Amino acid sequence: MADFDIVALGEPLVELNQTHKGQLQYLQGFGGDTSNAVIAAARQGARCAYLTRVGNDAFGAQFLDLWQSEGVDTTGVQTDDDAHTGLYFVQHGPDGHAFSYLRRGSAASLMNPALLQSGLIERSRFLHVSGISMAISTSACDTVFAAIARAHAAGAQVSLDSNLRLRLWPVDRARAVLREAMREADVFLPSMDDMQHLTGNDDPERTLDWIRDGGAAGVVVLKLGKDGSIIDDGRTRTPVAALRVDAVDATGAGDCFAGSLLARRCQGDSWEDAVRYANAAAALSTLGYGAVDPLPRAEQVLERLKLLAG
Numbered sequence: 319m320a321d322f323d324i325v326a327l328g329e330p331l332v333e334l335n336q337t338h339k340g341q342l343q344y345l346q347g348f349g350g351d352t353s354n355a356v357i358a359a360a361r362q363g364a365r366c367a368y369l370t371r372v373g374n375d376a377f378g379a380q381f382l383d384l385w386q387s388e389g390v391d392t393t394g395v396q397t398d399d400d401a402h403t404g405l406y407f408v409q410h411g412p413d414g415h416a417f418s419y420l421r422r423g424s425a426a427s428l429m430n431p432a433l434l435q436s437g438l439i440e441r442s443r444f445l446h447v448s449g450i451s452m453a454i455s456t457s458a459c460d461t462v463f464a465a466i467a468r469a470h471a472a473g474a475q476v477s478l479d480s481n482l483r484l485r486l487w488p489v490d491r492a493r494a495v496l497r498e499a500m501r502e503a504d505v506f507l508p509s510m511d512d513m514q515h516l517t518g519n520d521d522p523e524r525t526l527d528w529i530r531d532g533g534a535a536g537v538v539v540l541k542l543g544k545d546g547s548i549i550d551d552g553r554t555r556t557p558v559a560a561l562r563v564d565a566v567d568a569t570g571a572g573d574c575f576a577g578s579l580l581a582r583r584c585q586g587d588s589w590e591d592a593v594r595y596a597n598a599a600a601a602l603s604t605l606g607y608g609a610v611d612p613l614p615r616a617e618q619v620l621e622r623l624k625l626l627a628g
C-alpha cells in the first residue's frame with residue numbers, strides 16, 4: 319500500500335488579500351494552487367505530501383509550519399538560500415478577484431528535476447500538478463514532465479488542473495504545453511473559463527470534444543463554476559450540480575475542488591459522489607477571505623451534504 323494518497327508539486331505563494339473592496343487593507347495568508355489543493359485534501363482526511371522549493375526566509379518558514387500543522391509531509395520541500403518565497407496580492411472588484419504577483423526568480427521557479435529524488439511520487443497514489451506549476455519557468459515545466467514520467471513508471475495516477483494564468487505565459491505556449499500534459503493525465507480538471515481562452519469557444523460539449531480530440535484519455539471533469547461540473551469518463555458525460563452559496567472570495571475554490579475530489583476518490587467514492595462532494599467543499603471555501611483559511615474540513619462538508627439530502 320502507498321504511504322501517501324496525494325503528492326502535489328508546484329509553487330506556494332504568500333498571499334496578501336484585500337479584505338474590503340477599494341481599501342488598502344490586506345490580510346496575510348497563504349496561497350499557491352497546488353499547496354492549496356494538498357491542504358484541502360489533508361483536511362478531507364487524505365495522507366498528503368508536497369514537493370517544492372521555498373526561500374530561506376520568514377515566509378518559507380511559515381509555509382513549513384503551515385504544512386506540518388496541516389499534516390502535509392514536507393520531506394520533499396527544499397530550502398534555497400539564494401532565492402525568495404513568492405508573493406501575490408488578491409484584489410476584489412466588480413468582476414471578482416484579480417491577482418498581482420511578485421514571484422519572478424522565486425525559489426520554486428528555480429526547481430529542477432533533482433527535486434524528485436525524494437522518491438515521494440513512487441510512494442503515492444496520485445501526483446497532482448497544474449498549469450501554474452508548468453508556467454512559472456522552463457525548469458519547473460521540465461520538473462512537471464519528469465514527475466509525470468516517474469508517476470507513470472511507478473503506477474501512480476496523474477491529476478492535472480488547467481489553472482491557466484495568462485500573466486505567466488503566452489496563450490500559444492500554454493495551449494501547446496497543457497495539451498501535451500493533458501494526454502498524460504489520468505484525471506484532467508479544466509475550468510470552462512480556462513478552456514475558453516485556449517479553444518475560443520464557450521460550449522461545454524464542444525470543449526469536451528476538443529479535449530478528447532486532443533488525445534486526453536483519462537477522466538475529465540470540466541468545471542463550470544456556479545453551473546457545477548460535467549464528468550466525462552470517455553463513455554458518458556454526467557452533469558453534477560453546484561452548491562449555491564453567497565461567495566465572498568473565490569480564491570482557491572478550484573484548488574479546493576481538486577484536493578477534495580482526489581481525497582474522496584482515495585476514500586472509495588464513485589466519480590459522481592466525489593464530484594458532488596468536491597463541488598460542496600469548493601462552494602464552502604468561498605465563504606471567507608483567502609485561499610487556505612476558509613478551506614472546509616470533512617465534518618463541515620458532510621454536514622452540508624446531509625442537510626441537502628435531508
Ligand SMILES: O=C(O)C(=O)C[C@H](O)[C@H](O)CO
Binds near residue numbers: 350352570571572609
Ligand atoms: O495564481 C497563482 O499562481 C496562485 O497559485 C495563487 C492562488 O492561490 C491560486 O491561483 C488560486 O487558485
